[in-house]
Amino acid sequence: MNKLKSYKAICLDMDGTVYRGNEVIPEASVFINSFQGKDIDIYYVTNNSSMTAERFQAKLLRMGIHASTDQIMTSSIAAATYCKQHFEGAKVMMIGEEGLEQALRSEGFVITDENPDVVVVGIDRNITYEKLSNAALSIRNGAHFIATNGDKAFPTERGLVPGNGSFVKLLETATDREATIVGKPEPYMLEFIRQRGYSKEDMVMIGDNYDTDIQAGIRFGIDTIHVSGGVTDRATVLKKDMQPTYLFDSLTDWK
Numbered sequence: 001m002n003k004l005k006s007y008k009a010i011c012l013d014m015d016g017t018v019y020r021g022n023e024v025i026p027e028a029s030v031f032i033n034s035f036q037g038k039d040i041d042i043y044y045v046t047n048n049s050s051m052t053a054e055r056f057q058a059k060l061l062r063m064g065i066h067a068s069t070d071q072i073m074t075s076s077i078a079a080a081t082y083c084k085q086h087f088e089g090a091k092v093m094m095i096g097e098e099g100l101e102q103a104l105r106s107e108g109f110v111i112t113d114e115n116p117d118v119v120v121v122g123i124d125r126n127i128t129y130e131k132l133s134n135a136a137l138s139i140r141n142g143a144h145f146i147a148t149n150g151d152k153a154f155p156t157e158r159g160l161v162p163g164n165g166s167f168v169k170l171l172e173t174a175t176d177r178e179a180t181i182v183g184k185p186e187p188y189m190l191e192f193i194r195q196r197g198y199s200k201e202d203m204v205m206i207g208d209n210y211d212t213d214i215q216a217g218i219r220f221g222i223d224t225i226h227v228s229g230g231v232t233d234r235a236t237v238l239k240k241d242m243q244p245t246y247l248f249d250s251l252t253d254w255k
């Protein structure tokens with residue numbers, strides 16, 4: 001198990017891996033705090049596009065976890081980075097919330113409702129027919145079509161409600177175009193972390209969801225650790241063709 005100690009960048013899913021709702025997972029907290037003062041960087045990697053890095057930072061701090069905003073990689077930050085690398089200076093139409101708006105503005109994008117070069121779609125809990133129509137018309141007029149993530153549903157106290165992926169599918173149906181999806185299981189977020197000065201051998205992706213976290217790591221070509229207790233149970237993981245590098249009951253299995 002010495003291999004575990006040689007990673008330089010630990011990429012951690014948040015919901016179901018570090019916390020559940022507003023409750024920190026105690027083993028995760030012990031795990032994260034054990035890296036204090038060591039030359040190992042932790043990154044928090046989430047498909048949640050609604051919140052800014054500052055909000056995630058504050059949420060983690062309420063759980064006793066100190067993180068800088070640079071350590072937080074949301075699908076909104078990744079979408080803005082993707083746009084910066086592919087469409088610098090473009091006019092962007094956005095469906096989304098505070099997290100996406102701030103990420104796009106901080107990469108210097110002008111957000112417009114008319115004639116965009118790019119349409120970026122993230123979760124928007126105030127979505128309307130008008131917003132969807134404007135996006136569909138722009139995509140039909142040739143705008144690039146980018147989505148923060150493809151999650152079809154996400155959990156709330158009431159149960160599973162429509163996620164961004166459901167609206168992306170609606171727009172794909174309406175436009176006969178396919179979105180470029182930036183979030184997990186696509187490997188973009190991990191690639192943008194790698195670009196900060198790591199090699200793939202330095203990196204490990206840890207998460208509870210096989211279809212997003214583990215798949216992202218496998219597709220990117222880095223080691224992966226599945227942690228039980230979240231979305232995918234171990235029995236389900238064991239049936240998959242592509243196995244994670246390690247299977248943990250909890251993050252205190254890290255030795």
Ligand SMILES: [Mg+2]
Pocket residue numbers: 013014015016017207208209230231
């Ligand atoms: Mg998770």
